Amino acid sequence: MEAPAVQLDQLSKVFGDRYALKNVSLELPAGSFLSIFGPNGAGKTTLLRILATLARPTSGTVTVAGISLKDDADAAREQIGLISHNSMLYADLNAEQNLQLYARLYGIENAQERVDEMLDAVELSHRRLDTVRTFSRGMTQRLAIARALLHDPQVVLLDEPYSGLDPHAVEIFDSLLEAVRENRTFVMVSHDLRKGFEACSHALVLARGTKVAFAAKEEIDYDAFAALYHETVGMGVA
Amino acid sequence: MLSSMAIYAFLVLVVYGAALSQTGSQFDILQMSGGMLWALIVFTSLLGLNRSFSYEKEDGCLEGILLVPLDRSVVFLAKATSNFLFLLAVEIVVLPLYYFFFLTTTTPQPTWPLMLIPMLVGTIGIAGIGTLLSTITTSTRGKDVLLAVLFIPLVFPLLYACVSATTVVVAGGDIEGIFRNSVLLAVGYDLVMVLLSWVLYDYAVSA
Numbered sequence: 001m002e003a004p005a006v007q008l009d010q011l012s013k014v015f016g017d018r019y020a021l022k023n024v025s026l027e028l029p030a031g032s033f034l035s036i037f038g039p040n041g042a043g044k045t046t047l048l049r050i051l052a053t054l055a056r057p058t059s060g061t062v063t064v065a066g067i068s069l070k071d072d073a074d075a076a077r078e079q080i081g082l083i084s085h086n087s088m089l090y091a092d093l094n095a096e097q098n099l100q101l102y103a104r105l106y107g108i109e110n111a112q113e114r115v116d117e118m119l120d121a122v123e124l125s126h127r128r129l130d131t132v133r134t135f136s137r138g139m140t141q142r143l144a145i146a147r148a149l150l151h152d153p154q155v156v157l158l159d160e161p162y163s164g165l166d167p168h169a170v171e172i173f174d175s176l177l178e179a180v181r182e183n184r185t186f187v188m189v190s191h192d193l194r195k196g197f198e199a200c201s202h203a204l205v206l207a208r209g210t211k212v213a214f215a216a217k218e219e220i221d222y223d224a225f226a227a228l229y230h231e232t233v234g235m236g237v238a
Numbered sequence: 239m240l241s242s243m244a245i246y247a248f249l250v251l252v253v254y255g256a257a258l259s260q261t262g263s264q265f266d267i268l269q270m271s272g273g274m275l276w277a278l279i280v281f282t283s284l285l286g287l288n289r290s291f292s293y294e295k296e297d298g299c300l301e302g303i304l305l306v307p308l309d310r311s312v313v314f315l316a317k318a319t320s321n322f323l324f325l326l327a328v329e330i331v332v333l334p335l336y337y338f339f340f341l342t343t344t345t346p347q348p349t350w351p352l353m354l355i356p357m358l359v360g361t362i363g364i365a366g367i368g369t370l371l372s373t374i375t376t377s378t379r380g381k382d383v384l385l386a387v388l389f390i391p392l393v394f395p396l397l398y399a400c401v402s403a404t405t406v407v408v409a410g411g412d413i414e415g416i417f418r419n420s421v422l423l424a425v426g427y428d429l430v431m432v433l434l435s436w437v438l439y440d441y442a443v444s445a
Contacts, residue, residue, distance in 0.1 A: 052301075052305060053304075053305070053444065054301055054304060054305070054443075054444055055444055055445070056441070056444045056445060074307045074308065074309060075307065077305055077306065077307040078307040080305065082301070082305055084298065084301075086297050086298025086301065087297045087298070088297060088298045088299055088301055088302030088305075089297055089299070089302070090293060090296075090297075090299055091296055091297060092293070102302070102306070105303070105306040105308065106306055106307065107307075147302070
């Protein structure tokens with residue numbers, strides 16, 4: 001049996017005397033698409049940051065792509081790609097230079113070939129020599145996808161990726177995600193209930209750092225789920 | 239960043255020159271020149287350290303770098319090395335100006351070129367501890383003040399040792415004793431603090 005793509009066991013994160021996450025446990029099968037919902041301050045982004053190794057859990061264990069983050073975070077990072085509302089691209093470098101930089105940092109063989117391939121995939125080959133500062137928000141987000149997928153990660157983390165995108169850019173973003181979805185696991189934080197629910201195979205609702213609900217999509221009735229979501233939003237922050 | 243630091247350093251020297259231009263002949267400028275040089279280096283380095291992560295902060299690039307499968311101490315070493323080189327470049331510009339402002343109108347000891355040793359050792363320490371602290375403060379509110387509040391007390395032993403060593407070789411004194419001991423203290427500080435920063439970097443960036 002294939003190892004879960006993401007496994008959380010009694011995961012907690014404490015800031016001062018406040019729990020951002022409290023004893024969250026779950027197993028996400030490989031190839032799944034998990035959408036995480038919850039009000040502001042529910043711990044969604046904290047969870048994503050822990051999965052991306054950008055934050056350290058206070059207690060509990062986290063395994064990504066079968067690798068324990070505590071034992072070998074470097075190896076886990078090879079399997080993780082993160083797309084957030086920050087592009088993580090240097091505004092004064094051009095599109096190609098940005099991808100070349102990350103290709104070198106990830107130690108990708110045939111880096112130029114891979115950079116060309118990714119620029120083609122996100123339809124930015126014609127703007128490869130333009131600095132990122134001159135890009136629209138949608139173009140920057142497409143290049144951010146190329147950056148996140150450059151090293152062919154097995155687990156892709158999405159932190160409110162639609163934030164600031166116009167409807168056309170959202171369409172392009174969705175088609176790009178669809179194109180790379182096969183054989184990858186996605187974990188997405190979203191405030192857009194309908195969009196997040198449409199995309200997911202599993203849904204998680206967090207409120208005040210605790211797991212309110214976690215289930216596969218086929219086990220969920222959308223109306224009941226939406227009602228639960230709105231109830232948790234009313235619960236406010238932790 | 240380099241040009242801002244160089245211009246700032248030059249302006250501080252000009253202010254020093256103006257401030258000291260009306261002092262009497264009994265005023266021993268050589269005894270103070272070492273301290274003033276180090277005040278200049280510390281404040282210029284604060285300016286540079288505050289801006290050293292400005293590119294990485296924009297659009298979350300630091301997170302992008304931290305996501306790559308590299309030991310994060312490598313990121314620390316890379317950034318500390320670049321900060322060290324920037325500071326060194328500024329000092330190369332500042333040193334002739336310092337000589338012009340303070341040492342041409344006085345008679346420094348012939349040992350004054352030895353001041354390059356504490357400058358080198360001090361710059362390594364400032365770049366090391368400064369890189370760790372600027373990483374910690376880069377995403378905080380009031381980072382400019384916070385960096386200074388954390389940085390100056392932490393580099394005080396290094397600053398004290400470097401000022402002593404510089405003053406001795408410029409104004410004269412016990413080269414064998416004070417200079418040697420001060421440089422050894424600065425080297426010891428560098429070893430402990432740079433190693434500590436290197437080890438703690440991963441914890442500092444993913445707390």
